[in-house]
Amino acid sequence: MSVEPRTMVLRYPSRLDVLADAVESVEALVAQAEVSRDDAENVAICASELINNAMVHGNQLDPAKEVKIRLEIADNWVRVNVSDDGTGFDPQQVPSPVEAGNLERESGRGIFICSQLMDSVEFQRTESGGMECSLFKRFDNSSS
Numbered sequence: 001m002s003v004e005p006r007t008m009v010l011r012y013p014s015r016l017d018v019l020a021d022a023v024e025s026v027e028a029l030v031a032q033a034e035v036s037r038d039d040a041e042n043v044a045i046c047a048s049e050l051i052n053n054a055m056v057h058g059n060q061l062d063p064a065k066e067v068k069i070r071l072e073i074a075d076n077w078v079r080v081n082v083s084d085d086g087t088g089f090d091p092q093q094v095p096s097p098v099e100a101g102n103l104e105r106e107s108g109r110g111i112f113i114c115s116q117l118m119d120s121v122e123f124q125r126t127e128s129g130g131m132e133c134s135l136f137k138r139f140d141n142s143s144s
Helices: 016-031 037-058 110-117
Strands: 006-013 066-073 077-083 120-125 131-138
Touching (some): 016 037, 037 066, 037 110, 110 120, 110 131
Antiparallel strands (some): 006 066, 120 131
């Protein structure tokens, strides 16, 4: 039985003290889709990376700027869009963390991790000039 996708929008100020709350909210909402714990955690890991990037790199930790999280959840897939009010960036210019010169760096792995855990990761500029990243993951929950 197919269920119509549910859509939720969450907004958070660009402050690291609310990051854990934002990620917990995403994970709890994804878990409502009756997916495996591993799938819910993988979505939460990727959402955490993108929310952190939006707060730190996009909005420069300006608490007056919000990070918007839009979730669409169906019975066998989830889409998470994270957008910021920053100046944007070119995803093609982000160095690969698996290249020799980047292996020892302490940062720069978030987009790579997302690309490994999700079915698709896409970027686009928002109308205000910031960035929106869209994660998509299909679930095999036929046993549930």
